[in-house]
Amino acid sequence: MLFTPKDFGTGIFELDGISKKTVEEHLKLYNGYVNKSNEVMEKLPKVDLSTANQVFSDARALKVELSFAVGGMQNHEIYFSHLKKNGGEPQGELRKQIEKDFGSVEQYLKDLKASGLSARGWAWTVWFPAVGKLVNWVGDSQNTYLSWDLKPLLALDVYEHAYLLDHGVNRGAYIDAFLKNLDWDRIGDSYSKARK
Numbered sequence: 001m002l003f004t005p006k007d008f009g010t011g012i013f014e015l016d017g018i019s020k021k022t023v024e025e026h027l028k029l030y031n032g033y034v035n036k037s038n039e040v041m042e043k044l045p046k047v048d049l050s051t052a053n054q055v056f057s058d059a060r061a062l063k064v065e066l067s068f069a070v071g072g073m074q075n076h077e078i079y080f081s082h083l084k085k086n087g088g089e090p091q092g093e094l095r096k097q098i099e100k101d102f103g104s105v106e107q108y109l110k111d112l113k114a115s116g117l118s119a120r121g122w123a124w125t126v127w128f129p130a131v132g133k134l135v136n137w138v139g140d141s142q143n144t145y146l147s148w149d150l151k152p153l154l155a156l157d158v159y160e161h162a163y164l165l166d167h168g169v170n171r172g173a174y175i176d177a178f179l180k181n182l183d184w185d186r187i188g189d190s191y192s193k194a195r196k
Contacts, residue, residue: 027080071141083181123136
């Protein structure tokens with residue numbers, strides 16, 4: 001086994017506006033991505049590479065699905081790692097960068113919420129070294145619209161499984177709850193690492 005599921009602690013079961021039941025079901029999905037990542041990695045060495053082509057081949061199918069499974073695993077690891085009840089507000093250098101790039105924390109949060117409402121699968125706050133700023137980035141799937149040099153600091157899952165039990169189809173109410181549960185100290189640590 002190449003990948004093992006991470007333990008995110010018990011605090012993720014005590015979120016404000018995101019129920020324990022939703023988190024439990026969401027973790028099952030995350031564990032499925034870990035398992036599928038391992039399964040695909042085990043199958044790849046056995047593929048007949050001489051049959052590879054862009055229309056359909058086992059090599060293509062496994063490689064595309066590996067990007068989806070690993071993307072799902074890694075995005076959920078970011079997502080769960082920065083959730084905690086009463087997360088606070090951005091501080092220090094991260095706050096200064098948010099204010100520089102978005103004008104204010106309030107404007108940043110509006111932009112992040114709009115990004116989450118616009119995406120079909122994920123929204124991320126990333127450090128974008130090529131332009132030297134923070135950007136809220138959207139993806140319709142965990143393996144779409146990525147850029148090689150982006151450094152994700154925050155991951156917002158906007159697939160329905162993240163909110164349907166608690167908020168029905170009201171994605172905006174879920175995003176509001178998500179924003180209340182962000183561990184800004186951890187996100188600030190991720191920002192510091194991304195800048196190095």
